[in-house]
Amino acid sequence: MAMxxxxxxxxxxxxxxxxxxxxxxAAQSESGALKKAENLAKRMPGAAALKVVADDxxxxxxxxxxxxxxxxxxxxxxxxxxx
Numbered sequence: 001m002a003m004x005x006x007x008x009x010x011x012x013x014x015x016x017x018x019x020x021x022x023x024x025x026a027a028q029s030e031s032g033a034l035k036k037a038e039n040l041a042k043r044m045p046g047a048a049a050l051k052v053v054a055d056d057x058x059x060x061x062x063x064x065x066x067x068x069x070x071x072x073x074x075x076x077x078x079x080x081x082x083x
Contacts, residue, residue, distance in 0.1 A: 004056040007033035011040045011047040012073060019045060019074045034068050046071030050081075 007027040012019045027033035033049035040047040049067040054060060064081040
């Protein structure tokens with residue numbers, strides 16, 4: 001079982017006065033994800049940088065870690081990552 005770590009930025013947009021996830025963007029590194037999330041949050045309500053660890057063969061998630069968050073993030077965002 002080979003684990004693969006990837007970095008993702010999850011921006012958020014307002015839709016009918018509610019925050020909802022926009023299209024995720026991949027990043028090459030942890031620092032790249034942090035910078036991208038911070039920059040996106042300047043143009044959007046908010047963004048979060050994530051570290052995703054998954055089984056390379058099955059795609060099964062091992063864990064998701066929030067590396068940083070900027071701007072407005074839904075209150076239940078961290079809970080939604082747990083499954």
